[in-house]
Amino acid sequence: THTAEYWTRSFAKELLKVDAELLEQRLSRDGPSVPQLSVKNDLSSFLSLPPTKSRASKANDSSRLWLFEYEGVLNAPQSLPELAWPSDELVATLGKLASDERNMIFVISSRSSTVLDAWFPNHALGAIAELGFEVRMPGSSRWTPLVHVSSAELSWREDVLPNLRYFTERTPGSYVEEKNSILSWYYRDSDPQFGSWQAMELRADLNESGFDKVPVDVVDVHKCVEIRSNSVSKVRAVHELLMNLSESKPEFIFVLCGNESSDEELYAFLHSISIKDAE
Template identity: 25%
Template structure:
């Protein structure tokens, strides 16, 4: 059997015995470089190989054995099992992406009309690929390295400013980007910023706060950073970003096919190495890989964010219109589900409604598990990484009761618009094909301010 050849190599650490192996054996593909391969049906060749092995010099025996011994000790059954499981994980992710429905295009005119008829609106906007220049436009500029720091589209600034100045409208930019990126792009707007998937929060007129759960350790950062550095050096035009609560490796500017191959190898290195026994999420984007703590998603943070906004603004009137759109990763699309659970279980039909029924709309009588609400908010520190217990101990039960953002949401189905931007497979209700359509939508809303 093939395993006998592996066992022989493992047992010859002291004697450095020579392996003579049939070229037809499966093990010849992995041990052939250090073994003497023969055709077992050629008796003369077998006899000659045995004589060669018996008279082989000690130096050659050492080199041949070292090569095979290294392969046997590194390609273990545990390594095979971990690789097999990682392949299964990839298959599950791919199957989930294929099974998602393609949302219909957003009826922009209907969304603007419902906005105009509402009294307390909430706009949740992503940043990258939503409010920024399209990727192909950046590529045509010829120097993609300078464009790695995304900037808001210049033609979006005026309509966004009008929306921010409307007293009936609250604008929240919710992004995976770091705090500096959001400060540089939106510091002169009157809106709310949520950085690193909602971990950090501030009104542009206030200071940064954090919504980090307690006892979140970042001890894993250095080991993951080492893997990302290794693949960045070996993948031209790729780069990685070290954030305060996560790391992301981006290969959108690399050769597409080579980038995918490198991404597959990087995932195998992560799952079989530094994060194999850690409570971390590996989030795969279309051309990126992000490592973050388990439970850090936009959907997990939105309740705490809304609670702080409601408390800070002294909001009394219920929120009756929500637009949530962005180029969100699949892991972060739980934010769409958050608002779906706020809708009435039975939506009365109305002949006057101009909003078409989207894909994925919950049917009457359908049930969903309630969200687990965690409320922990404290002033953020300007450290490079988040340590343990950075939460404000002064926050007691009285403050917690004020942070129920969902209590002020009175949303009807026709006034909720979840839109994926340039991401066809999505859990959202609608689709916007590019940031150009985002511009058209925001301009339409701004005309009613």
């Protein structure tokens, strides 16, 4: 019988083949800033696990932490929050997962806490706003800082905003979204070629204005230029979250993130703590 486990194992074997074929290409390129995860070792370990039945009782009684990224994973990226509203089916599915007391669900988003409250009013769901700036724990309606950032560390916002507004005026269809630790300039609804060219000009303008020396990260993701405080990141957010959950540490962590290159850092971090736990 071709069960879900059969297909998963088949997929893992095919992935091992692809990884072997790409090895030579990887070696011929300059090494990435983040070390590649060991696909071969990880998948080989998975394939060596005993069948599901021998692990079922343990898994059924274990606590599980679920981290879902909203943009690019749960929903297609959009510019205006009004266009990115989650479907009733998605909200219901997450709510059903959260109703299981063994599950702790968090939705990670670049949007503000105000937007996430409107999207996910079910407080059984946890939420992480602005990719790690604030957190709403499951069962609570209160938002608290996940990473403490001083007002001085966010003073760059007032310097960057005029640049974003200038490019918004000269780029039809573009839009600026202001948040506490992130400023987003969306050009998804602009002319594709002109919008991409303007995004390149914006990044160059920020560098020429000296913002490359400011404690921010400038990221172009899904036709959006985001200027983020470098004190805030998904890696740091997950690290702080796990520290907060140290007394009720989950036995399983499911991470569904992956809409930008920096997510490699998140998976590398999770891989490192999984190795430590195994030692």
